[in-house]
Amino acid sequence: MELPDLEHVRERLGHRYEVERFFQRGGMGSVFLGRHRTLGSAVAIKVLHALIGEEGADLVRFQREATLAANLSHPNIVPVFEFELASDLAYLVMPFVEGQTLAAHLRERGRLDYHEVRELLAQVAAALGFAHQRGIVHRDVKPSNILLESATGRWLVTDFGIAQAARPGDTKITRAGEVVGTPAYMAPEQATGMVNVDARADLYALAAVAYEALAGEPIEILQDADEAARALGSARPDVPHRVVKALTTPLALDRERRPASVARWLDMLAAAEGRRAGRWWWAAGAATALLAIGGWWLARTPELVAASRTVAILPLAVQGDVRDLELSHALTRAFEDQLRWLPEYRIVSSSQLQRVLSERFSVGTPFDSLARFVGRAFGASEVLSAVVEFLPQDRVRIRVDVRAGAAGQTVRSADATGSLDSLSALVSGLVLESFAMNVARELTGWSAALPYGLNAFREYVAAEAAFRSGAYEQAADRYGRVLALDSTFAMAEFKRMLCEVLRLRPTQATTSVRTALESVRRFRDRLDPTTRALLEGYELLVTEGDLHGAQEAFQRIVERHPNAVDAWFVLGYLRFAFAPLLGQSRTAARYAFERAHALDPNFAAPIVQLARIAVIQENEGLARRYMAAYRQIDSVSVWAELTGMVDSLLYVGGRAPLAVLASFEQRPSAALETIAMAAGELSVRPTARGIAHDAIAALWNRAATREDRAIAFRLRMASMLGTGREATADSLLRAARRIGAPQEEVDQWLLLTAVTGTASLGDLAARQEAARRLLADTGDDPTTAWLAARWFRGRDRSAVAGAVRRLDALRRNGAHAPLARSLRLDLDALDRLAAGDTAGALERWRVATARYSIKDVLFGPVGSLWPLRLAVAQVAARRGDVDGVVAETNSFQLMAGFNDQVAWPDALALRAEALAALGERNASRATYAALLAVLDGANGARAALRDSVAAILTVGEEGRR
Numbered sequence: 001m002e003l004p005d006l007e008h009v010r011e012r013l014g015h016r017y018e019v020e021r022f023f024q025r026g027g028m029g030s031v032f033l034g035r036h037r038t039l040g041s042a043v044a045i046k047v048l049h050a051l052i053g054e055e056g057a058d059l060v061r062f063q064r065e066a067t068l069a070a071n072l073s074h075p076n077i078v079p080v081f082e083f084e085l086a087s088d089l090a091y092l093v094m095p096f097v098e099g100q101t102l103a104a105h106l107r108e109r110g111r112l113d114y115h116e117v118r119e120l121l122a123q124v125a126a127a128l129g130f131a132h133q134r135g136i137v138h139r140d141v142k143p144s145n146i147l148l149e150s151a152t153g154r155w156l157v158t159d160f161g162i163a164q165a166a167r168p169g170d171t172k173i174t175r176a177g178e179v180v181g182t183p184a185y186m187a188p189e190q191a192t193g194m195v196n197v198d199a200r201a202d203l204y205a206l207a208a209v210a211y212e213a214l215a216g217e218p219i220e221i222l223q224d225a226d227e228a229a230r231a232l233g234s235a236r237p238d239v240p241h242r243v244v245k246a247l248t249t250p251l252a253l254d255r256e257r258r259p260a261s262v263a264r265w266l267d268m269l270a271a272a273e274g275r276r277a278g279r280w281w282w283a284a285g286a287a288t289a290l291l292a293i294g295g296w297w298l299a300r301t302p303e304l305v306a307a308s309r310t311v312a313i314l315p316l317a318v319q320g321d322v323r324d325l326e327l328s329h330a331l332t333r334a335f336e337d338q339l340r341w342l343p344e345y346r347i348v349s350s351s352q353l354q355r356v357l358s359e360r361f362s363v364g365t366p367f368d369s370l371a372r373f374v375g376r377a378f379g380a381s382e383v384l385s386a387v388v389e390f391l392p393q394d395r396v397r398i399r400v401d402v403r404a405g406a407a408g409q410t411v412r413s414a415d416a417t418g419s420l421d422s423l424s425a426l427v428s429g430l431v432l433e434s435f436a437m438n439v440a441r442e443l444t445g446w447s448a449a450l451p452y453g454l455n456a457f458r459e460y461v462a463a464e465a466a467f468r469s470g471a472y473e474q475a476a477d478r479y480g481r482v483l484a485l486d487s488t489f490a491m492a493e494f495k496r497m498l499c500e501v502l503r504l505r506p507t508q509a510t511t512s513v514r515t516a517l518e519s520v521r522r523f524r525d526r527l528d529p530t531t532r533a534l535l536e537g538y539e540l541l542v543t544e545g546d547l548h549g550a551q552e553a554f555q556r557i558v559e560r561h562p563n564a565v566d567a568w569f570v571l572g573y574l575r576f577a578f579a580p581l582l583g584q585s586r587t588a589a590r591y592a593f594e595r596a597h598a599l600d601p602n603f604a605a606p607i608v609q610l611a612r613i614a615v616i617q618e619n620e621g622l623a624r625r626y627m628a629a630y631r632q633i634d635s636v637s638v639w640a641e642l643t644g645m646v647d648s649l650l651y652v653g654g655r656a657p658l659a660v661l662a663s664f665e666q667r668p669s670a671a672l673e674t675i676a677m678a679a680g681e682l683s684v685r686p687t688a689r690g691i692a693h694d695a696i697a698a699l700w701n702r703a704a705t706r707e708d709r710a711i712a713f714r715l716r717m718a719s720m721l722g723t724g725r726e727a728t729a730d731s732l733l734r735a736a737r738r739i740g741a742p743q744e745e746v747d748q749w750l751l752l753t754a755v756t757g758t759a760s761l762g763d764l765a766a767r768q769e770a771a772r773r774l775l776a777d778t779g780d781d782p783t784t785a786w787l788a789a790r791w792f793r794g795r796d797r798s799a800v801a802g803a804v805r806r807l808d809a810l811r812r813n814g815a816h817a818p819l820a821r822s823l824r825l826d827l828d829a830l831d832r833l834a835a836g837d838t839a840g841a842l843e844r845w846r847v848a849t850a851r852y853s854i855k856d857v858l859f860g861p862v863g864s865l866w867p868l869r870l871a872v873a874q875v876a877a878r879r880g881d882v883d884g885v886v887a888e889t890n891s892f893q894l895m896a897g898f899n900d901q902v903a904w905p906d907a908l909a910l911r912a913e914a915l916a917a918l919g920e921r922n923a924s925r926a927t928y929a930a931l932l933a934v935l936d937g938a939n940g941a942r943a944a945l946r947d948s949v950a951a952i953l954t955v956g957e958e959g960r961r
Contacts, residue, residue, distance in 0.1 A: 006032065009047060012089050017043060033096060042096040047089065074584065075591050076127035078147065078158040094158075099150040102213070103143035111216035114239050118269070120146075121210055122617075123155040125262040126585050128206065132199040132261065133583050133890065136160070139197060141205035142185045143212065154591060184218045185209065188253050200255045203262055207250035214239065214247075225252040246272035260915070260923035263585070270618055311339055311435070312348035312380035312405070314370055315357070319389040335384065335427055339435070348378045367401065368408035375405025382411075384434075395419055400430050456485035460492060468603055469634050472499040507673050507711045507859045533557055534567060545818030545851035547578050558595075568596040569606055576609060580894040581852060581864070587613055604633040611643065620651055638670040645671065649691065661691065664698040672699050673711070677858075679719040680898040682908075682930060689934075693719060706742055713741040714859070715898070717749050721759055722901025724938030724946060730761045747773050748787060748861055755790035756867045758902050760941065767791070775799055782810045782820035783861050789827055819853030819863060826868050838875065845872045857897050864897030870907055877910050885914035904934055905942055909949070928953050 009032055010019040019034040023044065032045045082093040102120070106112070112120070124146060128138060138145075138160060147156040183191065187204035190197045211219045211228060215235040219228055228248040233241055246268045250258045259265040313335055332350045339347050353374060361370060371383035383405050389397040399415040414433040416426045463478030479496035482489060537553035540546045554571040558564055572592030579586040590613050596606040611626035627643040634640045645667075648656040664672060676699065678684050678692035696719060700712040713736070720729040732739075736746040747770035753759035754767055762770075775788040789803035804827065811820035825848035833841035849865050849872075856863025869891060876884030889911035892900055908931040915924035928949050935946035 009045070009089075009091075013045065013091070017045060017093070019045065029091075042098075044094045044096045045091055046094065047091045074127050074130045075588055076123045076154065076156055077130070078156050097147050097149050097156060097158075099148045101144045102146040102148060102155075102209070105148055106143060106213060106216075111236075112213045114214065114236070114243070117210050117213045120155050120213065121206065121269070122266065122587065124157055124206060124209075125266055126588055127157040128199070128202050129262045130584055130588075131160075132202070133887075137197060137199055138202050138205075139190065140182060140185075141202050141209060142182045143209055146209065183221060187255065188222065189255055198255075199261060200250070200258045203250040203258055203265060204255075206262065207248060207265075210247060211251070219251065222253065223251070225249055225257070240272070242272040243269065256919060256921075260920045264923060264926070309382065310346040310348060310378070310380045310405075311382045311384055312353060312374045312378055313339070313350045314367065314374070314383060314385045315350050315354055317385075317387045319387060335386065335431070339384075339431055348374070348380055353378070368403060368410075371403040371405060372408035375408070380405040382435075383408075391417070396426070398426055398430060400434050402434050456482050456489065459485065460489075463492070463495065467495065467499065469636075471636055475499050507715075534570065537570075541574070541854050543817070545822075545853050547574070547582055547852060547854075550574060551582065558592075562595075563599055565596050565599045565603060568592050568599065569603075572596065572606065572609060576613070578852075578857070578896070580891045580896040581857070583891075586616060586894070589613065602633060604630055604639075607633070608639045608643065615646065615650070624651055638668055638674070641668065641671050642674055645675070661694060664695060665702065667698075669699065669702075669708075673715075676715055677895075677898060679715070679722070680895045680901050682893055682895070682901075682904065682934065686933065686936065689723075703740075709740050710742045710745045711859075713745050714861070718899045718902055721753070722904050722934065724905055724935040724942030725940070726759050726761075726938070726942045727940030729759065730940065733761050743773070744777070744784070746770070748783065751787040751791050752861055752867075753902070755787060756870065756903075758870075758906060771799075775803055780810060780815050782807055782814065782816055782823050785810065785820075786823035786826070786862070790830075793830065816853045816856060818851050819856050819860070822848040822851060822853070822865055822868065823862070826871075829868075829871075833875070838879065842872060842875065859898055861899055864900055866892075866897065866900045866903050870903045873907060873910050877914070882914040882917045885910050886918070889914075901934075905931070905945055908934075909945065912949075912952075925953065 006019065006022055013019055013034070016037060017034040018037055019032050021033055023031040023033045025031075029046045029048045032047065034043050034045055036043055078094055078097060080092050080094050084091055100108075124141075128141070131138060138157065140159060141157070145157065145159045147158055148154075149156060185205040185208045187197070187201040190201045208219050211232055215232055217235075220231075223231070225248050228251045229241075229245050232239075232248060233244045236244070239247075246265075249268060250265055252258050259268060313332065316332055336347060336349050356377070357370060357373075360373070367385040371380075371385070374380050374383050381404075383403045385401050385403065387399045389399075391397060395417065396419075397415065397417040400413065401410045402412040403409060404411050412434050414430050416430055418426045459478055459481045463475050463482060466472075466475035466478055476496050476499035479492045479499065482492040483496070486492075533553065534557065537550045537557070540553060541550040551571070551574055554567055554574065557567040558571060561567065569592070572589040572595075574589075575582065575584065575592065576586050576589035579588065590610065593606040593609045593613070596603060597610060607626055607630045611623050611630060614623035614626055624647060627647050630643050631640055645660050648660045672695045675695040676692050678688055679696065684692070696712065696715045699708070700716060703709040703712045713732075716732060717729055720726075720732065733746060733749060737743075750762045750767050750770040751774065753761050771788055771791040774784040775792070777784040777788075785803045785806040789800050789807065792799040792803065804824070807820050807824045807827075811817050811824055814820050825844045829841040829844035829848070832838075832844060845868050848868055852865065853860070853863055858864075869888060873885050873888035876882075876888055889907045892903060892907040892911075895901075908927055912924045912927040912931065915921075915927060932946065932949045932953060935942060935949065938946040
């Protein structure tokens with residue numbers, strides 16, 4: 001059947017979309033452009049060519065494209081909003097991407113420079129890696145399915161119509177021997193119709209795309225990697241040979257010779273480019289300073305006014321029975337006085353204009369003509385005109401128009417009526433409505449809430465400026481002054497709280513975040529709608545622990561308000577800080593940070609995050625530029641100090657790194673703790689890990705309070721166990737009382753290692769006593785109740801019941817309710833596992849690890865739920881489910897929480913074995929090598945594991961020779 005014409009599509013979809021025009025025709029469907037009738041957003045409507053039932057495979061592929069894309073929420077994947085099947089029409093709706101395909105881009109521009117191809121690969125690989133982690137293989141990666149968005153420069157992957165999803169219930173659309181895809185980009189196994197095509201087919205296709213983008217022509221079909229390298233080297237002699245070699249490695253005809261994943265391929269490219277591996281604490285502190293989860297997102301309003309703004313006040317027009325002409329003069333002065341409260345506005349007063357205007361214009365000249373003249377003659381960007389009407393019973397009405405100086409037309413209006421004795425309040429309200437609110441709306445993306453009164457407004461802007469420059473103490477004081485002038489202004493309460501949060505050390509975020517939320521909830525009804533939506537997203541994060549839900553909430557806000565700088569920032573920070581738990585790369589946050597930075601270049605927070613991402617990507621030039629830009633704005637905060645330290649340690653060279661190390665004892669605790677977080681990152685070099693351990697030692701040496709000793713003790717224990725120094729950890733634990741470690745911290749480590757099987761610390765008697773003390777604990781931390789319940793399983797039924805009752809109470813209304821819920825589900829899972837219901841146990845663990853107690857993730861003993869994730873991997877290993885082992889151990893490769901490292905020896909060993917069983921030899925060796933690197937100084941029981949891993953690597957190397 002022919003494609004329905006435009007009018008038919010309009011008739012069927014007109015209730016939801018305004019279908020504007022036909023756009024283009026594709027192989028399976030044709031695309032129409034339109035707009036959502038309610039939201040006004042531009043959409044692309046793809047309509048299937050054939051009637052339902054005429055082409056079964058096409059319909060399945062069409063529906064597959066909708067289903068898969070709708071469930072892949074990634075900044076480099078074009079989503080699908082809606083899919084509909086009707087008797088004579090099948091269509092799906094996507095956002096309209098203004099731009100062009102890579103195919104069109106190459107036709108217009110010719111081949112690309114290497115740095116452009118590298119950026120393309122980074123973004124498309126991030127999208128494919130995200131899909132691959134969810135068992136989805138695209139199978140049709142090609143230039144025409146990669147889009148370049150004009151406004152952002154973002155590369156997007158589209159068309160999942162022939163994707164293969166390895167998940168229960170997925171409908172197969174190909175049979176053995178049936179070929180789908182585009183020949184020029186198909187891997188050999190796909191071209192021959194193999195059924196078990198995996199992610200390496202997409203890797204092949206993406207490498208073929210990169211080849212074409214560089215060479216200017218497609219790769220020859222069935223050309224092996226070595227031949228491709230020679231051909232590309234000839235076509236692009238400007239690209240180093242080692243880079244060309246790495247770039248073409250995925251083009252191996254034998255898929256076993258290709259890198260195991262797109263991430264591994266990008267690592268190979270980075271190594272070939274000679275980038276420094278200096279990722280440590282900036283990649284490591286991924287969730288560092290958890291204080292910034294909500295921390296920055298309402299923590300700024302862009303600068304509310306610009307120095308170039310000039311407002312001129314025309315002489316007022318007076319109507320009604322004017323008994324006292326001084327009143328009109330008083331009103332003129334009132335407007336002048338109130339407008340001067342607007343920061344950095346230049347005021348041209350009515351008296352300055354009066355003489356010039358009376359000489360040039362007659363009485364009754366229209367305001368728009370006067371405004372145009374004043375705009376030109378006095379350089380006024382805005383001209384205020386007002387009509388004052390005196391009413392009976394000593395009342396007055398004031399109507400205000402704000403006109404564009406150059407054009408003279410009205411851009412804003414306001415009016416107010418009140419008694420003569422309320423003139424000051426009337427004028428103040430009019431100036432707020434006609435100036436301050438508009439400016440705030442322009443630069444934040446919505447009608448932001450403002451304090452009552454221009455004096456309070458001025459203090460608020462001063463507080464914002466201090467906050468943006470990192471002067472948190474000064475900002476907190478200024479927000480306090482705002483509240484003194486307007487005690488009902490919720491935003492100042494919220495932002496003053498954020499100042500306190502941002503001044504705290506990363507390990508102390510738990511209490512501050514909880515306090516933050518409680519302090520602002522009281523003012524919920526006084527927040528503007530969009531700010532309230534941000535607060536609701538924050539509550540999803542903190543109260544419910546729903547990372548994915550919060551990400552979707554913030555995404556919806558930036559879609560509605562694309563100029564909302566603070567919402568862009570919090571979306572980026574969420575994606576950066578919790579990338580491992582969201583199942584995505586940290587670099588996926590870059591676009592959101594870039595949007596925030598582009599909207600407000602003087603907002604410091606996105607700049608430091610972009611610097612961190614540049615460090616992770618080992619882009620020295622970009623990292624140093626961002627760090628220098630940050631220090632121009634903020635020279636006083638902990639982040640400013642950290643940027644200087646990182647610059648010296650990574651890039652300056654000479655004696656600079658030694659000088660930084662020597663200064664550790666004098667550095668702020670917050671800076672040292674952030675550096676110490678690097679010890680929890682798997683990918684750091686040994687030298688970087690040593691620096692992190694130096695920071696931990698400095699924190700221990702200076703620990704003066706009980707809280708300081710608890711923090712330093714936890715840092716030391718986790719880093720020792722993560723690097724296999726079990727004997728050293730045992731000695732530290734036995735000496736804990738003598739060195740001043742808090743008893744509850746010692747008790748938790750005694751039981752935590754025992755119940756997870758990660759180490760054997762202390763003796764049985766010490767563990768029994770620790771369990772009794774934790775059982776008797778009445779605090780609000782669910783970890784103690786969970787540890788007691790885990791320990792007493794099979795030992796003391798009544799003790800388990802008591803611990804469970806406490807967990808149940810905490811999961812209903814405790815400060816750490818999401819953690820309590822997850823730990824309670826862990827106990828259910830263990831019960832099911834003991835009863836032989838493995839499937840039921842895995843389901844309980846799946847539900848448990850879908851939510852997180854955000855306050856506890858970074859530094860809580862089990863806040864990242866690493867014991868649960870490890871348990872699932874161990875169960876998968878016992879069942880022989882090697883794919884499950886690989887999937888469940890993936891999150892241990894990036895730091896979700898500092899204490900994840902305790903599981904490294906077990907999790908990485910399981911992962912390496914599973915990869916070997918899957919035949920992914922290179923990936924297995926890489927995992928063993930990473931494990932051996934962290935176990936270099938292992939002692940006690942872990943020394944045997946280190947020696948075993950070393951032997952495996954040695955045998956493998958001999959086999960390769």
